[in-house]
Amino acid sequence: MIRAELLFLIAAAVLLLSVFASKFAVRSGIPALLLFLVIGMLAGSDGPGGIYFDDPWLSQSVGVLALAFILFSGGLDTQWNQIRPVLASGLALSTFGVLITTGLMGLFAHLAFELSLLEGLLLGAIVSSTDAAAVFSILRGKGVRLRDRLSQMLEMESGSNDPMAVFLTIGLIQLLRDPSLSALSLLPLFAQQMGLGFALGIGLGLALRAVVNRLNLEYDGLYPVLTISGVLLIYGATAMVGGNGFLAVYLAGLIMGSGDFIHKRSLVSFHDGLAWLVQITMFLTLGLQVFPSEVIPLAGDGLLAALFLIAVARPASVFIALAFSPLTIREKLLIAWVGLRGAAPIVLATFPQLAGLAQGDVIFNLVFFIVLTSVLLQGTLIIPAAKLLRVYEPDDPHEAEREFASARGRIGDYLTELIVPHECVVDGKRILDLGLPPGVLIVLIGRGEELFVPGGATLIRGGDSLLLLADQSLQEDLMAWSAQMCVPLDAPATP
Numbered sequence: 001m002i003r004a005e006l007l008f009l010i011a012a013a014v015l016l017l018s019v020f021a022s023k024f025a026v027r028s029g030i031p032a033l034l035l036f037l038v039i040g041m042l043a044g045s046d047g048p049g050g051i052y053f054d055d056p057w058l059s060q061s062v063g064v065l066a067l068a069f070i071l072f073s074g075g076l077d078t079q080w081n082q083i084r085p086v087l088a089s090g091l092a093l094s095t096f097g098v099l100i101t102t103g104l105m106g107l108f109a110h111l112a113f114e115l116s117l118l119e120g121l122l123l124g125a126i127v128s129s130t131d132a133a134a135v136f137s138i139l140r141g142k143g144v145r146l147r148d149r150l151s152q153m154l155e156m157e158s159g160s161n162d163p164m165a166v167f168l169t170i171g172l173i174q175l176l177r178d179p180s181l182s183a184l185s186l187l188p189l190f191a192q193q194m195g196l197g198f199a200l201g202i203g204l205g206l207a208l209r210a211v212v213n214r215l216n217l218e219y220d221g222l223y224p225v226l227t228i229s230g231v232l233l234i235y236g237a238t239a240m241v242g243g244n245g246f247l248a249v250y251l252a253g254l255i256m257g258s259g260d261f262i263h264k265r266s267l268v269s270f271h272d273g274l275a276w277l278v279q280i281t282m283f284l285t286l287g288l289q290v291f292p293s294e295v296i297p298l299a300g301d302g303l304l305a306a307l308f309l310i311a312v313a314r315p316a317s318v319f320i321a322l323a324f325s326p327l328t329i330r331e332k333l334l335i336a337w338v339g340l341r342g343a344a345p346i347v348l349a350t351f352p353q354l355a356g357l358a359q360g361d362v363i364f365n366l367v368f369f370i371v372l373t374s375v376l377l378q379g380t381l382i383i384p385a386a387k388l389l390r391v392y393e394p395d396d397p398h399e400a401e402r403e404f405a406s407a408r409g410r411i412g413d414y415l416t417e418l419i420v421p422h423e424c425v426v427d428g429k430r431i432l433d434l435g436l437p438p439g440v441l442i443v444l445i446g447r448g449e450e451l452f453v454p455g456g457a458t459l460i461r462g463g464d465s466l467l468l469l470a471d472q473s474l475q476e477d478l479m480a481w482s483a484q485m486c487v488p489l490d491a492p493a494t495p
Contacts, residue, residue: 014043018280033342034375036280040287053288056350056364063347066282067162068235068249073275074159075253076268078152083254086153092321093153093335094129094161100317101128101309102168108308113301113366118176119359125168126349126363127309127370129161130154131342146386150331154338162344163247167193169348173355196243201251204234208252212261213432216457223263224270262432262456279343286346295365302369309370310378314339330389337385341374415443415467416478422462426485432456434485437477440470 021035043049083090105124110117135158146154171186208230217223234252235245257268295302315336322332349367352360386392420426426434431442431454445454446465460466470478 014039014284015280018284033279033283034372034379036283037287037290037372037375040284041290041292042287043284044288044290044292046292051288053285054291056289056353059285059289060347060350060354062285063282063343063350064245066278067246067344067347069231069271069278070275071159071162071246071250072231072234072253073271074155075250075255076257076271078155078159078254078257080254080258082152083156086149086156089322089325089327090153090156090160092325093157093318095164097157097317097321098125098128098161098164098168100320101313104313104316105305105309108313109305112304112308115359115362118172119357119363122169122172122176122352122357123305123363123366124313125165125172126351126367127305127341127345128168129165129341129344130158130339131344135338135340135342146334146391149327150334150391153327153335157335158340159250160247162250163194163197163244165344165348166244166246169351173351173357176357177355192242193244194247196241197238197245197247198251200234200238200241200243201248202255204230204237204248205252205255208234209256209259209261212256212263212267213456220263220266223267227267227271228274260432260456264456282343282347286343289346289350290365290368294361295369298362298365299369302366303373305366306370306373306377309341310337310339310374330391334386334389334391337378338382339374340378341371343371345371415469416475418466418468418482420460420462420464420466424462424485426460427462429460430456431458431460434460435481437470437474437481439474440468440478440481442466443469 017039018032018036021039022032024035041047043051045052102121102124105127106117106121109115109120109123113120115123135154167186167190171189174186175181175183208227211230212223212226215226217226230252231249235249238248239245261267315333318332318336318339322335325332327335345367346364349364352363354360357363383392436442442454444467445452445458445460446467447461447463468478
């Protein structure tokens with residue numbers, strides 16, 4: 001039996017190697033996710049690591065859990081006002097785009113390989129969605145600056161198209177296992193999964209935000225535990241009643257991120273770090289699950305399928321789904337290129353294996369090769385493609401300095417001092433419960449001889465001197481709020 005200490009050392013070594021690999025990835029331009037997969041393969045039984053691992057159920061469980069936290073983190077770090085302008089186009093890509101990709105890939109796989117039409121469509125459904133982990137990590141990495149609406153479109157699509165791919169994968173597996181079923185029999189399943197996922201995602205997201213704000217925990221360290229349990233609850237409860245858990249956790253994260261809650265900045269940072277941890281774990285596990293000796297014989301078919309997906313199926317789905325979008329041709333071409341496939345297709349590829357389908361292993365190995373090709377080819381060429389299409393915004397090393405210099409002289413215009421009278425309606429309330437106008441922040445509180453920076457749970461006391469930061473356009477809203485709360489406003493403070 002392997003000693004626990006040795007397992008800890010192996011786990012630490014693999015994780016540290018993954019962290020260092022991410023540093024190398026940034027400098028070399030190779031996507032870190034590809035390196036994580038390669039590390040997992042090298043650690044496996046066909047590599048020098050020699051670790052035998054062949055457990056599709058465990059790989060699927062790790063992948064599903066990781067994707068839930070990655071999607072929640074992606075939603076948490078996305079503001080509603082950022083994606084609202086691209087909402088219609090993003091939904092078109094995540095629904096019709098997925099359907100078109102599935103159909104084209106299915107027909108190609110049926111004609112090119114020894115797969116039935118349903119098996120070809122199953123392969124197409126598995127690789128039909130862009131991967132949230134891959135897209136989030138690459139687009140939010142240093143040095144990648146696309147135009148705002150492009151980044152927002154790609155992130156929204158990758159966060160919202162997994163539910164459709166999951167539905168199609170499960171539905172096609174049912175059709176393969178029971179030939180007596182018809183495609184129309186899947187419509188109730190679609191309505192159930194999407195309807196429950198949408199309703200529970202929004203409802204439980206609002207509930208989680210309310211709990212975080214009102215529970216008033218004694219220890220700040222328990223708030224991450226609370227949100228972790230919330231993610232597990234939202235996914236598990238939605239899946240148990242037949243809804244789409246991936247859609248639910250993404251919407252819950254979006255609902256939370258678009259509102260205010262206690263320790264927001266620290267919780268967003270925590271879930272970003274957690275997303276990286278589960279992402280590394282997921283890719284390492286999926287890399288272990290792959291046997292290169294089984295993948296290599298299918299390399300020719302896998303490369304052919306990957307090239308068809310990249311050059312035909314993805315561009316066709318983008319241009320058809322976005323036919324009425326205001327995006328330019330160059331922007332649509334870049335969206336077509338950034339159709340990265342990653343962990344989500346590999347996780348979905350374990351479904352046919354666990355279902356006992358005759359071509360389950362073949363589909364898994366084909367999907368793995370398609371993912372490798374997509375991440376290696378598309379991931380490494382995102383910046384060159386964006387520059388070629390002239391939709392890339394290079395970093396300006398002096399931009400922050402200029403913005404700070406121009407803002408220094410105007411800071412005082414945005415600061416307002418406010419004295420809280422004793423026995424006022426806000427006396428004893430938390431900052432989070434004050435109902436401040438959106439965009440107004442309390443940046444400093446003076447209480448007697450003490451000055452401190454408040455948090456959302458800080459209680460306001462009579463006699464407090466509040467320093468508020470608000471844009472000039474919000475001054476009227478601030479004065480109206482002050483009058484309602486029986487708090488007189490003084491003149492703007494000097495910087």
